Amino acid sequence: MIEHLLAGLMLFFQWKVLFSIFGGVIAGIIIGALPGMTLAMAISLALPFTFYMEPVVAISFLLGIYKAGVYGGSMAAILIGTPGTPAAAATIIDGYPLSQKGQGKKALDIALYASVISDFISDIITVVAAIQIAHIALKIGPVEFFAIIIFSLTIIASVSGKNLIKGLIAGGMGLLLATVGMDTMYGIMRFTFGKMELSAGLSIIPVLIGLFAVPEMLIQLRDKKLGLSKKTFIDTRSLASSGQDSLTLKEFRGALRTIIRGSLIGSAIGIIPGVGAAPAAFINYSQSKKKSKKPEEYGHGSLEGVAAAESGNNGVCGPTLIPLLTLGIPGDKTTAVLLGAFMIQGLTPGPLLFQKHINIIYGIFIAMLVINIVVLGVGKVTLKWAAMTSRIPKEVLFPIVFILCAYGSYAVHNSLFDIWVMVFVGGLGYMMRLHDIPQAPFVIAFILSPLFENGLRRSLIMSRGDLTVFFTHPISLAFLILTVLAIVFLVCTKKKAPVETLR
Amino acid sequence: MLSSFLVLLSGIIYWVIIPWQISVPPQVRSPYLSPAFAPKVFVIFLALTGIMLKIATLIRWAGQRSGKTEPELQPGADAEKGRALVFGTWVVCCIYAFAVKWFGIIPPSILMIGGLMLYFGHKNRLRVVLLAVVVPTVVYLFFARLANVPFPQGLLFK
Numbered sequence: 001m002i003e004h005l006l007a008g009l010m011l012f013f014q015w016k017v018l019f020s021i022f023g024g025v026i027a028g029i030i031i032g033a034l035p036g037m038t039l040a041m042a043i044s045l046a047l048p049f050t051f052y053m054e055p056v057v058a059i060s061f062l063l064g065i066y067k068a069g070v071y072g073g074s075m076a077a078i079l080i081g082t083p084g085t086p087a088a089a090a091t092i093i094d095g096y097p098l099s100q101k102g103q104g105k106k107a108l109d110i111a112l113y114a115s116v117i118s119d120f121i122s123d124i125i126t127v128v129a130a131i132q133i134a135h136i137a138l139k140i141g142p143v144e145f146f147a148i149i150i151f152s153l154t155i156i157a158s159v160s161g162k163n164l165i166k167g168l169i170a171g172g173m174g175l176l177l178a179t180v181g182m183d184t185m186y187g188i189m190r191f192t193f194g195k196m197e198l199s200a201g202l203s204i205i206p207v208l209i210g211l212f213a214v215p216e217m218l219i220q221l222r223d224k225k226l227g228l229s230k231k232t233f234i235d236t237r238s239l240a241s242s243g244q245d246s247l248t249l250k251e252f253r254g255a256l257r258t259i260i261r262g263s264l265i266g267s268a269i270g271i272i273p274g275v276g277a278a279p280a281a282f283i284n285y286s287q288s289k290k291k292s293k294k295p296e297e298y299g300h301g302s303l304e305g306v307a308a309a310e311s312g313n314n315g316v317c318g319p320t321l322i323p324l325l326t327l328g329i330p331g332d333k334t335t336a337v338l339l340g341a342f343m344i345q346g347l348t349p350g351p352l353l354f355q356k357h358i359n360i361i362y363g364i365f366i367a368m369l370v371i372n373i374v375v376l377g378v379g380k381v382t383l384k385w386a387a388m389t390s391r392i393p394k395e396v397l398f399p400i401v402f403i404l405c406a407y408g409s410y411a412v413h414n415s416l417f418d419i420w421v422m423v424f425v426g427g428l429g430y431m432m433r434l435h436d437i438p439q440a441p442f443v444i445a446f447i448l449s450p451l452f453e454n455g456l457r458r459s460l461i462m463s464r465g466d467l468t469v470f471f472t473h474p475i476s477l478a479f480l481i482l483t484v485l486a487i488v489f490l491v492c493t494k495k496k497a498p499v500e501t502l503r
Numbered sequence: 504m505l506s507s508f509l510v511l512l513s514g515i516i517y518w519v520i521i522p523w524q525i526s527v528p529p530q531v532r533s534p535y536l537s538p539a540f541a542p543k544v545f546v547i548f549l550a551l552t553g554i555m556l557k558i559a560t561l562i563r564w565a566g567q568r569s570g571k572t573e574p575e576l577q578p579g580a581d582a583e584k585g586r587a588l589v590f591g592t593w594v595v596c597c598i599y600a601f602a603v604k605w606f607g608i609i610p611p612s613i614l615m616i617g618g619l620m621l622y623f624g625h626k627n628r629l630r631v632v633l634l635a636v637v638v639p640t641v642v643y644l645f646f647a648r649l650a651n652v653p654f655p656q657g658l659l660f661k
Contacts, residue, residue: 052650165556169509172549176516176542183538186531190538191524214596218589221623225588226581395623396630399616400638402596407608407642411652419600427593434586435505453541465533 008362011056012370020057021367024064025374029382031065032072032088034397039069040333040443041212045401047205047341048408055345055360060367062341066334067317067368068375070277071115074310078107087277087313090285094298094305101301109247110255110303111310112379117256118263118311119318120372125267126318127365130354133326137351142462143469145327146455147479149448152273152329154486164490167441170432174445175452177202184450185457197417204340206409206422207446212333213405214426215433217398224394247303255307258288262308266315273323273331277313284312318368324349325361328451333440336447506560509553517546595619607657612639 011017024046031042043062050058073088078095091111098107140148153171180191181201192198222228262284269280288308289298298305321338323329328350330336342349347357354361409422432439463469470476525539534540595615602611617635625631646652 049645049650165552165559168552169549169556172545172552176545176549179542179545183525185536186528186538188526188528188538189524190542191520193524218592221592221619222585222588224623226585228581393625395620395625396634399619399623400634402619403612403616403639404642406599406603406612407639407646407654410603410608410654411646411650414653416600416604416655419603423593423596423600426596430589430593449541449545456541457536460533460535465535467535 004358004362007359008364008366011359011363012366014057016054016057017060017363017367020053020061021064021371021374022378024061025068025371025378026382028065028068028070029072029075029375029379032069033075034392038212038216039066039073040208040337041216042069043334043337043341044205044208044212045404045408047208047337047344048411050341051344051411055347055357056363056367058345059338059341059364060371062338063364063368064371064374066338067119067314067371068378070119070314070317071112071310071375071379074111074115074306075108078111078306079104087281087316088309089278090281090309090312091306093285093309094300094302095309097299097301098303098306103301106247106251106303107306110252110307112376113247113252114255114259114262114307114310115314116372116376116379117259118266119314119375120369121260121263122267122270122315123318123365123368123372126322126368129271129319130322130325130361130365133322134351134354137326138355140351140475141473142455142458143473144475144479146452146459147470147473147476147483148327148329149452149455151479151483151486152323152327152448153445153452154483154490163436163438166435166437170437170439170441171445173428174442174447175449177207178446178449179453184454195417197415200413202421202425203412203418204343204447205412206418207425208337208340208443209405209409210422210425211429211439211443212337213401214422215429215439217402217405218426218430219433220394220398251303255304258284258292258304258307259311261287261291262311263315266312266317267319270316270319270331271322273329277316277320280316281309281313284308284315325353326351328353330444330447333443336440336443339447506553506557509556510550513546513550513553517543517550521546592619603655603657605657605659608654609639609643610657612643 027042027046028039032039042065046062046065050061053061070087074091074095076082077088077091078099081092081096081099095107095111098104178201180198182188182192182199183190189199262280265284265287266277266280269283270277285298285305285308288304289295292298292302292304294302294304320331320335323331324335324339324342326349328339328348330339339349342353347353347360405422406419409418410416412418429439431437432442459469460467470480521539521542525542527537527539531537595618599611599615602614613635616638617631620631620635621628643654647654
């Protein structure tokens with residue numbers, strides 16, 4: 001293990017990696033602060049720029065965007081009452097009232113410290129847990145893996161938001177669209193309609209870019225033209241510091257227990273595919289309120305409340321990578337995009353990743369820990385400039401975003417066809433938004449579809465066509481039972497309470 | 504309407520498109536190993552979700568009559584205008600994709616950025632021209648020079 005760690009350190013300590021981390025963190029804070037720009041969209045846009053980078057450099061850059069973006073979302077939440085990312089929704093409850101009282105900077109400071117500390121603790125948990133789970137995952141065969149995929153497809157239901165059936169529709173569309181291209185077993189074409197460009201199937205990058213970026217562009221520009229856009233820029237005068245507005249050591253110590261609790265809750269939730277950062281933030285918020293000595297302050301500008309929300313949502317960042325790295329199963333749409341990043345770099349997430357590329361994995365783990373330190377430094381310094389970017393008019397921002405999408409989609413395979421894929425999937429994505437069909441299940445199903453089919457085929461080849469093999473293998477049977485229980489649980493809970501739609 | 508569309512589409516895919524587009528090799532003995540198996544399963548799943556949606560909608564409408572649920576919001580003039588705007592913008596994106604093949608990537612990108620900015624209300628024309636020219640060029644240089652991506656030069660300019 002020591003030699004792998006040292007090898008990882010050697011891969012990490014290059015100027016390119018440090019430069020990419022700084023770049024990713026700055027980009028993440030800015031993008032997270034912009035309402036209308038989601039992290040999945042930002043990482044999808046950044047993906048093509050990482051093609052020609054080395055694996056540790058590329059993944060560090062994207063992780064920098066991801067982790068810093070989760071913090072960046074708190075900026076808009078605190079200063080203008082609009083979450084920059086869905087994960088920052090809980091931060092508004094106490095962050096915005098603090099800002100209205102003139103304590104915006106104090107709220108941002110506690111949000112930054114809570115984010116960084118919670119993320120750091122959860123990254124340590126990730127490093128330890130991922131390696132152990134990877135060892136266990138190596139013992140899983142195709143039969144067990146197929147059952148895990150079936151269980152993972154129930155993730156689709158959990159990320160469906162309010163409407164379970166529409167989530168299943170999105171999942172079905174994703175599963176079907178992924179069958180386009182050459183069948184890997186027999187080499188025959190499926191749904192290519194004679195077009196050679198479709199023989200390799202639909203490329204994941206243009207699909208991701210089209211699904212997340214293009215509909216958002218269409219909707220934001222539409223709202224601008226119809227005069228429906230709210231003025232959502234951050235007034236940087238609210239960031240001018242004064243003695244009374246600085247966070248004191250006593251206030252920080254008062255929130256520390258909440259922050260540590262948030263990191264543990266976030267980690268426990270993050271490792272479960274499909275739950276996401278927003279529920280973690282709300283769960284930690286409610287727990288923190290129950291255990292607080294001043295629960296009456298919650299909802300009216302409590303620093304502990306801001307710390308609880310931010311530590312909960314940032315505590316998810318690291319562990320959400322565990323199912324991705326160890327099993328190749330993305331837990332939410334952001335990790336689904338990160339899966340694309342790994343694949344571009346020739347790293348296939350799954351148990352073998354820890355066998356074949358353990359040095360790179362250690363390099364990435366070290367980068368994850370360092371990113372938190374960089375977020376702390378960059379977050380303090382770039383606060384004002386990041387806030388200023390919220391003033392970019394939408395009619396300037398989104399046409400530029402579209403051009404970046406087009407260039408990025410083309411650059412994947414140097415194919416004009418991929419620009420068409422991006423545009424058409426963008427149209428499909430808009431239709432999904434119009435009919436309130438969530439996008440996250442589509443993406444996850446699109447990624448899991450080939451794994452589903454290959455897993456089924458390999459299992460049946462091994463068992464010579466005997467379907468009972470899925471019930472005679474204990475681990476497989478256990479996951480199938482879990483799948484049934486998960487479906488029943490999801491149906492019952494969705495009937496009782498609405499869940500924030502993860503889009 | 505969505506549920507009916509899904510069921511109809513699933514039927515067309517199952518009975519028309521799959522037999523047309525997927526030719527099952529004669530050596531395939533097990534139906535589960537057939538290249539058409541997974542697509543058929545997914546299409547049936549899609550059709551079932553369409554039916555579930557229809558049933559859920561009918562239950563919701565029944566609930567409305569008994570006053571249990573909120574009625575749907577009626578679409579207004581803004582919704583129709585909005586959809587037309589979105590469709591028009593999307594068509595412009597398609598025209599852009601077509602134009603890249605004939606004119607290369609930079610000229611259509613310049614026109615796209617400039618045109619969208621002006622149409623959607625940006626008043627500073629100097630900024631429009633500057634951004635429309637600089638952004639596609641800088642991004643082109645990044646990909647073409649640093650990453651060695653061979654962008655299309657346009658069939659008309661070959």
